[in-house]
Amino acid sequence: MGGILVYAxxxxxxxxxxxxxxxSAAAKAAGELGxxxxxxxxxxxxxxxxxxxxxxxxxxxxRAKDASEGLAAPAVDALAKLFADNDYDYAVFGGGLLGxxxxxxxxxxxxxxxxxxxxxxxxxxxxxxxxxxxxGDSLISESNYKGKGVLIGRTNAFEATQSGSxxxxxxxxxxxxxxxxxxxxxxxxxxxGADVNIEDANVLIAGGRGxxxxxxxxxxxxxxxxxxxxxxxxxxxxxxxxxxxxYAGQIGQTGKTVAPKLYVAAGISGxxxxxxxxxxxxxxxxxxxxxxxxxxxxxxxxxxxxVQKVLPALTEAVxxxxxx
Amino acid sequence: xxxxxxxxxVPDAAVEKRIDPSTGRxxxxxEKNLNPYDQNAIExxxxxxxxxxxxxxxxxxxxxxxxxxxxxLHKAVSLGADRSVQLTDDAVAxxxxxxxxxxxxxxxxxxxxxxxxxxxQSDDGESYAIGAVxxxxxxxxxxxxxxxxxxSGSTITAERQAEYGYDTVEVDLPAVISVSDAINEPRxxxxxxxxxAKKKPLEKVTIADAGIEADKVGAAGSKIECGNFTEPPKKAxxxxxxxxxxxxxxxxxVAWLDERKLI
Ligand SMILES: Cc1cc2nc3c(=O)[nH]c(=O)nc-3n(C[C@H](O)[C@H](O)[C@H](O)COP(=O)(O)OP(=O)(O)OC[C@H]3O[C@@H](n4cnc5c(N)ncnc54)[C@H](O)[C@@H]3O)c2cc1C
Ligand SMILES: Cc1cc2nc3c(=O)[nH]c(=O)nc-3n(C[C@H](O)[C@H](O)[C@H](O)COP(=O)(O)OP(=O)(O)OC[C@H]3O[C@@H](n4cnc5c(N)ncnc54)[C@H](O)[C@@H]3O)c2cc1C
Numbered sequence: 001m002g003g004i005l006v007y008a009x010x011x012x013x014x015x016x017x018x019x020x021x022x023x024s025a026a027a028k029a030a031g032e033l034g035x036x037x038x039x040x041x042x043x044x045x046x047x048x049x050x051x052x053x054x055x056x057x058x059x060x061x062x063r064a065k066d067a068s069e070g071l072a073a074p075a076v077d078a079l080a081k082l083f084a085d086n087d088y089d090y091a092v093f094g095g096g097l098l099g100x101x102x103x104x105x106x107x108x109x110x111x112x113x114x115x116x117x118x119x120x121x122x123x124x125x126x127x128x129x130x131x132x133x134x135x136g137d138s139l140i141s142e143s144n145y146k147g148k149g150v151l152i153g154r155t156n157a158f159e160a161t162q163s164g165s166x167x168x169x170x171x172x173x174x175x176x177x178x179x180x181x182x183x184x185x186x187x188x189x190x191x192x193g194a195d196v197n198i199e200d201a202n203v204l205i206a207g208g209r210g211x212x213x214x215x216x217x218x219x220x221x222x223x224x225x226x227x228x229x230x231x232x233x234x235x236x237x238x239x240x241x242x243x244x245x246x247y248a249g250q251i252g253q254t255g256k257t258v259a260p261k262l263y264v265a266a267g268i269s270g271x272x273x274x275x276x277x278x279x280x281x282x283x284x285x286x287x288x289x290x291x292x293x294x295x296x297x298x299x300x301x302x303x304x305x306x307v308q309k310v311l312p313a314l315t316e317a318v319x320x321x322x323x324x
Numbered sequence: 325x326x327x328x329x330x331x332x333x334v335p336d337a338a339v340e341k342r343i344d345p346s347t348g349r350x351x352x353x354x355e356k357n358l359n360p361y362d363q364n365a366i367e368x369x370x371x372x373x374x375x376x377x378x379x380x381x382x383x384x385x386x387x388x389x390x391x392x393x394x395x396x397l398h399k400a401v402s403l404g405a406d407r408s409v410q411l412t413d414d415a416v417a418x419x420x421x422x423x424x425x426x427x428x429x430x431x432x433x434x435x436x437x438x439x440x441x442x443x444x445q446s447d448d449g450e451s452y453a454i455g456a457v458x459x460x461x462x463x464x465x466x467x468x469x470x471x472x473x474x475x476s477g478s479t480i481t482a483e484r485q486a487e488y489g490y491d492t493v494e495v496d497l498p499a500v501i502s503v504s505d506a507i508n509e510p511r512x513x514x515x516x517x518x519x520x521a522k523k524k525p526l527e528k529v530t531i532a533d534a535g536i537e538a539d540k541v542g543a544a545g546s547k548i549e550c551g552n553f554t555e556p557p558k559k560a561x562x563x564x565x566x567x568x569x570x571x572x573x574x575x576x577x578v579a580w581l582d583e584r585k586l587i
Contacts, residue, residue: 073465073466096486097468097485097486098486098487100468101467102456103456104425104456104457105460107547108422108457109460112547114422114457115548117450134343134450134553135341135342139343139553139555141343141553142552143548144548144549146548179459179463182464182499183493184494186481187492188488189489190490190491190492192489192490203586241471247485254485254486254487261586285580291566297561298562301563301564302564302565303577305565305573306567313573314577318581318587322587
């Protein structure tokens with residue numbers, strides 16, 4: 001009875017880091033609940049890879065081999081079948097885009113309560129409680145489930161920790177739902193634009209929609225050059241989607257996670273999905289013309305001003321300082 | 325083709341959002357507005373209609389919300405919807421995501437649209453989930469965070485950014501598409517459209533009208549209870565500089581960097 005099922009997202013034979021975190025957190029909670037955490041992978045994932053989820057605390061791993069990886073609907077079918085067969089109480093997801101879609105679909109199908117953006121799992125009175133920041137992270141709310149619960153983690157909220165050892169993988173056969181038969185993955189994981197490296201940078205100058213136009217990324221590039229070696233330029237999803245900057249330089253939930261010594265956010269509002277990818281930076285400077293922008297709530301130095309004015313002047317000042 | 329757009333009224337962006345301690349729910353007393361992300365969904369519908377790749381006969385805006393939420397519908401109509409439907413019923417107050425998605429699916433069924441569009445998130449609940457829930461209840465394929473899509477015959481080809489890069493996905497109509505905020509720049513309504521919005525048909529329905537089962541909605545029909553609100557540990561507030569004299573501003577930034585050996 002009971003138990004927790006965790007969805008593990010994979011791509012090109014590797015398990016997503018946030019899924020490993022979700023398995024670790026679920027295994028810990030399962031221990032406190034006196035039950036087990038199981039994991040499921042969708043697609044033709046190798047035995048070793050799938051089985052390695054055991055090392056993060058999953059006591060059983062299921063695989064829906066024939067279902068298409070990278071789509072939500074076939075995964076909902078697989079998880080719903082496992083819920084029907086094993087009567088789980090909870091499903092836990094590491095977040096990301098598919099985690100949200102699969103979790104929401106599953107909750108509707110099995111009649112579960114759902115919490116998105118979960119940052120903590122708590123066990124209270126023999127039940128799993130999801131903790132989630134709300135209203136611009138100003139409060140933490142706790143979700144109590146009347147019956148089954150679906151908990152979707154916030155990106156980078158759960159750390160992957162090893163406990164246990166690899167387990168055997170059990171293949172399952174899943175019937176395709178009507179919804180799943182009407183969706184087809186054409187291409188997955190296309191990298192748009194040049195391959196830029198931002199993960200090794202000590203200094204990151206990140207640009208957002210507030211830069212105003214693609215060509216204004218030059219202002220960020222100039223400041224990065226002024227800092228010299230070890231400095232690079234990154235971006236928000238808004239500008240990557242607009243084609244102003246390559247996807248490889250995107251920071252956040254569906255981009256990279258970075259933690260440089262210095263992070264300069266230029267014309268970036270500070271949406272949660274951006275914050276989760278950069279809040280580990282040692283020093284954060286934000287330049288934004290709106291004094292109410294959320295980014296100021298988690299920056300160490302905030303400049304209320306126009307990036308068009310501040311960036312070029314700062315570039316000159318940094319050059320002068322370095323030359324002195 | 326007929327398009328249904330789901331829209332929600334939320335506290336205005338300028339209002340400090342808070343939980344009403346007496347109800348444990350969001351305090352909705354202040355100024356309200358159409359959820360900004362839903363403007364992207366309406367704009368996508370209007371562009372489809374104007375684009376002419378497929379004939380669009382009608383765009384219907386649908387909301388579930390209390391008396392007063394018709395303002396969001398008026399705004400939706402001023403932005404290009406042809407008419408609107410509002411589910412107002414005490415029985416739905418306090419619905420969670422799954423209950424809301426179920427009720428919306430019932431409203432959508434009454435309209436039999438070919439395409440259901442919605443925003444990427446509401447500005448208050450921020451669950452990013454209604455699209456997938458509605459799709460599940462309707463048995464329609466659902467995609468979220470779509471930043472570009474084309475309709476050809478009865479197929480939609482959509483692009484969105486997922487965790488490993490851009491994915492291109494095809495779905496058969498009828499389908500649910502929740503659009504990302506990067507898909508378009510919503511237009512401003514014309515004065516004429518604003519004035520005319522109240523004259524367009526607005527149908528108010530109850531749960532009985534829509535065939536919604538009372539025990540599946542509202543606080544009682546919801547599967548979740550939120551509470552025990554606590555404040556997270558606050559990061560010490562950063563220093564703020566108002567840029568009045570840019571030369572002085574950058575001098576302060578450089579000194580700040582220097583102090584921390586970042587330069
Ligand atoms: C599932 C999902 C995944 C996502 N993944 C990511 C992700 O990986 N990374 C990411 O970044 N986002 C992601 N997002 C999007 C995120 O929610 C925001 O939409 C995005 O981060 C906003 O980018 P922005 O700050 O550039 O733009 P905006 O939010 O539009 O902010 C622009 C800012 O610039 C300021 N500004 C304007 N002009 C000037 C000027 N002249 N001088 C100074 N300031 C100015 C404005 O005041 C504003 O604060 C995701 C969203 C979802 C739902
Ligand atoms: C602070 C806060 C926290 C909450 N936490 C939870 C929670 O953890 N779990 C839970 O189940 N519920 C939660 N709720 C309740 C939830 O917000 C409502 O059920 C809500 O109506 C639907 O969720 P959303 O607005 O978050 O949807 P989202 O999935 O973020 O909204 C996406 C889109 O769905 C459409 N949409 C959403 N609501 C409506 C509507 N009423 N009418 C028409 N279209 C709509 C809009 O197009 C919107 O852009 C919370 C509410 C608040 C205010």
